Amino acid sequence: MSNVPSYLQGAWWAPDAVGVPVRDASTGETVAEVSVAGADIPGAIEYARTVGQVALGSLTFHERALKLKELAQYLNGRREELYEVSARTGATRGDSMVDIDGGIGVLFTFGSKGRRELPNANLVVDGPPEVLSKDGSFLGQHVYTRLPGVAVQINAFNFPVWGMLEKFAPAFLAGVPTIVKPATPTVYVAEAAVRAIVESGILPEGALQLISGPARDLIDHLDYRDLVGFTGSASTANALRAHPNVVHGGVRFTGETDSLNAAILGPDAVAGTPEFDAYVRSLVTELTVKAGQKCTSIRRAIVPSALVDPLIEAVTARVAERVVVGDPRAEGVTMGALVSREQKAEVLTRVGELVAAGGEIVMGSLDEPEVRLADGSTGLAPDGAFLQPVLLHFADALAQAAHSIEAFGPVSSVIGYDTVEEAVALAALGGGSLVATVATHDPDVARTVIEGIAAHHGRTLILDRDDARSSTGHGSPVPHLVHGGPGRAGGGEELGGIRSVFHHMQRTAVQGSPAMLTAVTGQWFAGAPRSLDGPHPFRKSLAELRIGDAVASPLREVTLEDITAFANSTGDTFYAHTDEEAAAANPFFPGIVAHGYLLVSWAAGLFVDPAPGPVLANYGLENLRFVTPVSPGDSIRVTLTAKKITPRETDEYGEVCWDAIIHNQDDEIVAAYDVLTLVAKTWPTTA
Numbered sequence: 001m002s003n004v005p006s007y008l009q010g011a012w013w014a015p016d017a018v019g020v021p022v023r024d025a026s027t028g029e030t031v032a033e034v035s036v037a038g039a040d041i042p043g044a045i046e047y048a049r050t051v052g053q054v055a056l057g058s059l060t061f062h063e064r065a066l067k068l069k070e071l072a073q074y075l076n077g078r079r080e081e082l083y084e085v086s087a088r089t090g091a092t093r094g095d096s097m098v099d100i101d102g103g104i105g106v107l108f109t110f111g112s113k114g115r116r117e118l119p120n121a122n123l124v125v126d127g128p129p130e131v132l133s134k135d136g137s138f139l140g141q142h143v144y145t146r147l148p149g150v151a152v153q154i155n156a157f158n159f160p161v162w163g164m165l166e167k168f169a170p171a172f173l174a175g176v177p178t179i180v181k182p183a184t185p186t187v188y189v190a191e192a193a194v195r196a197i198v199e200s201g202i203l204p205e206g207a208l209q210l211i212s213g214p215a216r217d218l219i220d221h222l223d224y225r226d227l228v229g230f231t232g233s234a235s236t237a238n239a240l241r242a243h244p245n246v247v248h249g250g251v252r253f254t255g256e257t258d259s260l261n262a263a264i265l266g267p268d269a270v271a272g273t274p275e276f277d278a279y280v281r282s283l284v285t286e287l288t289v290k291a292g293q294k295c296t297s298i299r300r301a302i303v304p305s306a307l308v309d310p311l312i313e314a315v316t317a318r319v320a321e322r323v324v325v326g327d328p329r330a331e332g333v334t335m336g337a338l339v340s341r342e343q344k345a346e347v348l349t350r351v352g353e354l355v356a357a358g359g360e361i362v363m364g365s366l367d368e369p370e371v372r373l374a375d376g377s378t379g380l381a382p383d384g385a386f387l388q389p390v391l392l393h394f395a396d397a398l399a400q401a402a403h404s405i406e407a408f409g410p411v412s413s414v415i416g417y418d419t420v421e422e423a424v425a426l427a428a429l430g431g432g433s434l435v436a437t438v439a440t441h442d443p444d445v446a447r448t449v450i451e452g453i454a455a456h457h458g459r460t461l462i463l464d465r466d467d468a469r470s471s472t473g474h475g476s477p478v479p480h481l482v483h484g485g486p487g488r489a490g491g492g493e494e495l496g497g498i499r500s501v502f503h504h505m506q507r508t509a510v511q512g513s514p515a516m517l518t519a520v521t522g523q524w525f526a527g528a529p530r531s532l533d534g535p536h537p538f539r540k541s542l543a544e545l546r547i548g549d550a551v552a553s554p555l556r557e558v559t560l561e562d563i564t565a566f567a568n569s570t571g572d573t574f575y576a577h578t579d580e581e582a583a584a585a586n587p588f589f590p591g592i593v594a595h596g597y598l599l600v601s602w603a604a605g606l607f608v609d610p611a612p613g614p615v616l617a618n619y620g621l622e623n624l625r626f627v628t629p630v631s632p633g634d635s636i637r638v639t640l641t642a643k644k645i646t647p648r649e650t651d652e653y654g655e656v657c658w659d660a661i662i663h664n665q666d667d668e669i670v671a672a673y674d675v676l677t678l679v680a681k682t683w684p685t686t687a
């Protein structure tokens with residue numbers, strides 16, 4: 001049997017060496033062999049840093065985001081063949097969907113977020129500028145630029161596709177090439193997914209490489225330009241984190257390791273409530289999906305002491321009713337095998353330790369189970385890695401083992417508590433976890449628990465009757481939100497929307513004059529030159545409009561009659577605009593003042609060029625601040641300057657953000673805001 005190929009430097013490669021056999025989780029049959037003896041790892045890293053960097057750097061965020069979307073659509077069409085491969089790891093169709101569809105979902109999310117939340121450029125301006133001199137001639141601005149190295153993934157066995165794509169999508173969007181090193185037991189699934197990706201032809205050269213085997217020397221070749229995203233055991237994470245290139249060489253290391261995630265049942269969530277039922281459903285789901293081999297599974301069910309027995313009964317009943325353990329290729333199987341006999345042995349050892357530390361098995365057993373075989377019959381399958389769901393109960397809630405030993409399989413411990421404060425303290429004994437659920441419909445309980453446990457967790461879920469049906473679930477990280485957790489969970493942070501893109505970028509403070517910051521970032525800064533000559537900027541299509549193109553209006557006087565008329569026509573007769581005495585008594589106003597909205601409306605009238613033209617729509621205002629009140633008899637003028645131009649890749653128009661500033665007759669700032677418009681890429685009358 002030949003080794004699972006790697007995809008290195010734009011070509012498939014496999015060594016002739018005899019590899020480590022990887023077996024079908026249900027039958028024990030050899031699926032593949034794994035070795036990367038002789039692989040040119042330094043060459044792959046260099047290829048990413050050169051070919052990959054150049055190819056990705058020639059694309060903008062929006063272009064890369066579109067490729068992610070295209071890839072997601074393509075992989076959608078190849079799911080069935082991936083499910084088939086995935087079944088060999090013991091995964092049911094449902095498990096495979098979590099892995100494969102979940103991974104594709106991440107691509108879709110970043111494909112969309114990248115175009116909505118990032119500029120159509122290669123540099124991100126981070127927040128507003130800091131004005132560092134009195135006259136405004138010296139500014140500081142944080143910017144993000146992509147890291148010049150490679151994003152290396154070292155992945156766990158449990159989600160060979162999702163684990164790869166959830167790290168790949170933000171790296172790719174940032175413009176950083178990726179090298180994936182999957183875990184050996186399921187490397188052939190990652191290989192099948194990478195093969196499909198390569199066949200799609202969508203990704204630029206060097207954007208993705210695959211090392212299908214141990215490659216223990218990977219980090220030896222990395223430096224401060226590179227990052228490592230690790231998922232797996234805490235012990236491996238600690239070993240890798242101590243690598244000299246991480247400690248001394250500046251390699252950025254993100255760890256996502258095992259954790260003893262808790263689910264707290266609120267004191268109000270007694271048997272018969274929707275919260276109790278939702279909790280039971282969630283616990284059984286987390287025990288059985290991927291046979292409990294999920295970093296986010298519930299390992300500790302922390303429940304009111306009085307509800308321990310009802311909970312165990314309810315979980316046992318649901319498992320008996322719903323769970324059919326067996327070969328995922330057999331009809332009706334709802335829980336598959338563990339990934340390997342070795343992993344099963346590991347889980348049995350951990351459960352043995354939990355029992356020795358006072359845990360009592362109250363559901364399931366460690367015996368070789370009778371399971372549904374591929375042909376639909378029932379029997380023992382000693383060459384497979386099957387285990388029944390197991391529930392333990394710890395009479396001593398403080399037993400150290402219950403909070404520190406993770407059996408990475410279909411295993412959870414039930415732990416009783418007496419007060420909410422005690423439940424919070426028990427959850428924290430996990431020493432830092434990825435996720436915790438609290439099932440409660442009592443806002444006070446929710447507040448107390450979340451305030452108490454938030455800093456120990458990367459994500460929390462408040463489960464109640466209102467969201468039980470719509471919730472994405474305890475165990476499902478979503479691309480929009482942070483995945484990772486402090487302490488034992490590894491201390492890393494993945495996903496979290498565009499945050500995870502910034503993990504692959506360097507934040508740098510750039511100091512200089514407004515003109516220089518405008519030139520460097522492609523965004524106009526107050527104080528930089530404006531262009532007030534030539535046609536009105538509303539007559540210019542995106543092809544002609546330039547950053548700094550501006551229009552400045554003459555002054556217009558505001559009278560008491562204008563203010564009164566505006567109050568009457570809008571119904572906004574707030575006393576500051578209608579009652580001289582009351583307005584004067586207000587500490588902020590000298591007497592009656594103009595409505596802020598009147599000023600903004602007038603400003604539009606002052607800057608607009610009304611004839612049909614390339615400006616298609618005004619879709620909002622941002623950052624509006626009213627600074628100086630305007631009294632009857634004052635005058636205002638407005639200056640509008642093209643600040644940011646974002647052409648859309650797939651539309652015939654783009655977004656233009658205009659800096660708007662209203663001054664009074666004394667040149668004081670009355671109001672400042674951004675006007676958001678859609679502008680055509682070309683316009684007949686200006687072409």
Ligand code: NDP
Pocket residue numbers: 154155156157158181182183184185213214215216231232233234235236237239240256257258259294295296346406408
């Ligand atoms: P490991 O920590 O053994 O392996 C994880 C990854 O690290 C694999 O790709 C592995 O490669 C690689 N690796 C191991 N040692 C080295 C090394 N010295 N240098 C470079 N890479 C290395 O975890 P497992 O996947 O075997 O799972 C074991 C435990 O990890 C589970 O029982 C569970 O507790 C935890 N886990 C946590 C997960 C999470 O998402 N947080 C997910 C899965 C597991 P290779 O496979 O080729 O040896």
